[in-house]
Amino acid sequence: MIHTPIVAFDIETIPDPVALRAADLADPGLDDHATVLQAQARRLEQNGSDFLPLHCQKVLVISCVFRNSQGLKIHSFVDHGGQEGQVVQGFFRIVEKHTPQLVSWNGGGFDLPVLHYRGLVHGVSAPKYWDMGEDDREMKWNNYISRYHTRHLDLMDLLALYQPRANAPMDVLAKLCGFPGKLGMDGSKVYSAWRDGQTDAIRRYCETDVMNTYLLYCRFQLMRGGLSATEYAEEIDIVRHTLGHLAGEQAHWQEYLAAWPAPSA
Secondary structure, three states: OOOOOEEEEEEEEEEOHHHHHHOOOOOOOOOHHHHHHHHHHHHHHHHOOOOOOHHHEEEEEEEEEEEEOOEEEEEEEEOOOOOHHHHHHHHHHHHHHHOOEEEEOOHHHHHHHHHHHHHHHHOOOOHHHHOOOOOOOHHHHOOOOOOOOOOEEEHHHHHOOOOHHHOOOHHHHHHHOOOOOOOOOOHHHHHHHHHOOOHHHHHHHHHHHHHHHHHHHHHHHHHHOOOOHHHHHHHHHHHHHHHHHHHOOOHHHHHHHHOOOOOOO
């Protein structure tokens, strides 16, 4: 499992008023917040949901669980104001350096398209990610771009056998597997939390979400035979041990472990 580094990732976004104006989704002359509110109201009226198009999303946080032969780490790239390009570049720099196994939940339907658009906007460099065999022939047969290749494994998409009507929410699957599921907030609350200056709370929420994704990936590896029952149990112990160290200084990991009781002996 650890021959190739593994990066489970998740992003949190906020509406981009500049993109909303460029897409004519709000009236000209409005301030940023009024632009967002009008665009959301129009989408709600038209589609029954105020969710805005992916090309009108701005990346606020990218959280990653990085697992290699040296251990497991959790890291977040956060835009504290005017740093979105650096945030997106930071993620793709990991891909460039490690050529990892990418793991997501709905990453093909949301996270990666948003990162593509924002990378384009900010002039981000990501040659290894976009390589489909032009530079490395192995990437022709297993690259990050093709839906049916596994170098990027979108767990939601694969488990649903690529049928959107069969998609399942990560929160529910995590809880059914005995993991904590979502803590702190959900994606619909991110914009208002950001408006209230709670960027760090959003980062904490994103980190616990991506940990759920990594744990579901471990469970998937158990199901498909990538991990034996013993190896799976050892990996879960590594996760618990890592979070136990982090919990001493970071309250969200205390909360996460409290919501994830160890099985009785």
